[in-house]
Amino acid sequence: MRRMMVLAAVAAVGMAGHANAVEMFKDYVPSKGVWNVTMVKVDPNHIDDYLGGLRQSWMTGCAAGKKAGTLEDCYIYVSETAAAGPFNVMLVQKFTSAAMMEPNEESYNKVMAEVRKTLAEAKEKELVKGYDEYRTFFGEANFRRIEWK
DSSP: OHHHHHHHHHHHHHHHHHHTOOOBTTTEEEOSOEEEEEEEEEOGGGHHHHHHHHHHTHHHHHHHHHHHTSOSEEEEEEOSSTTSSSOOEEEEEEESSGGGGSOOHHHHHHHHHHHHHHSOHHHHHHHTTTHHHHEEEEEEEEEOOEEEO
16 A cells, blocks of 8 residues: 555655746747856955956957857846855846857957057056956856747
8 A cells, every 4th residue: 555655645746846847849848149257256355356357458359349240239147145145246148049059260350459558468468467366267057048939
């Protein structure tokens, strides 16, 4: 009897799991757009220093990518609990599609030419000086938004 009750419980749990299952393209579709997220741990005492450098370097690159059509948008997120967790800054780039993330010499040269108009290489190196002392990359991932049908 006990064995029968255990089997019935296992079967019920198995069916319940399937009742909640959804299927790609039937119930939802992944977005064409791709968000590239870089997670960074920055010493909480240096977040303003890091943001100041990013404003002139990373955001300049983002603006050039948007102008060249390789990026749709860029965002920087900073944790309100800067000392907690494995990372406290997220650098997010939104691409209109995964194809825009593929290496492309023409696009790269276009973006770099635009960056060099506003940010000389020597100045960029000066801006990132010291980053290695207070910044550590935690990880990077690409995400797609789920769009429900």
